Amino acid sequence: MSEHIDSVKTYVLVFAALICATLATTAVAFVDLGPFSVVVALAIAVCKMLLVALFFMHVRHSTKLTRLVLLGALMWLGILILMTLTDFSTRGALGVPGR
């Protein structure tokens, strides 16, 4: 079949990067970065997700349709999170007439 077969070396490098990122995120958790500790932790998590998706899940060899479906999923997840947080963070910002 005419599919891409990555070398074991590629997978070993990605795996090593994932382990390093896990150690880094654990180590940095003990440093007081204030509100940025969430940002750093999630940034590292997103990098790890991209490594797993692009290399282990072969997204970098995938069809355009699969990539479109994935982008669509991230967009809907964004709508779910943004809309709900907008609601929760602004509740009580305006008075409710009649209450």
Add this chain to the structure above:
Amino acid sequence: MANQAHEETLALREQFDTEAQQKDASTLGMWIFLVTEIMFFGGMFLAYTIYRSTYPEIFAVCSSSLNVYIGAANTVVLLCSSFTMVLAVRSAQLGRQRAIVFNLILTLALGFVFLGVKAYEWNEKFVEHHIPGPGFHFEGIAQQGPAQLFFSLYFAMTGLHALHMLIGGGILTWLIIRTKQGAFTAEYMTPVDVAGLYWHFVDIIWIFLFPLLYLIDRHLK
């Protein structure tokens, strides 16, 4: 090739024109299932985000009671299982049946190590009375309600993740049996490939669960 009758094989069913088309359809189908899973887990992550921002101090104290070293070690175990899974898929692409079985068994074993560690962690929560319910008690805080909320979310999220691992374990067992029966060749290894997608997806969920549950308030303690 289109509209031409062809002999039906596992790699090329009647309704497809080419093997590549069938392979792409299977992969896309798995991705669409995973998209529904993203939305499913997304709701839980959202609930966690909202309650964490509502009760930041109590969530910080509760989060810091989790054992970060066990959590990190378990993350490494799960990443190792993803690595052996991808090697199994690679072996399948090359049609090396013994290597597929070897890597799948390693993946399954690492998956059970993860679940075993998780069971040990959950048992600790029982011992410490950190199970939401009538017996719940968290030392040193006035409001027990929000603390119960944290542990409810903890058990719901890690529990649902563990359920996915169990289902993954079932799929791996089935794949090992089928591979031993000689079902997969370099021409037809779609089940191994899409099972790999599922396994890596479950790994990605844990990649987000670990920092959110164990790490982000650690520096406050």
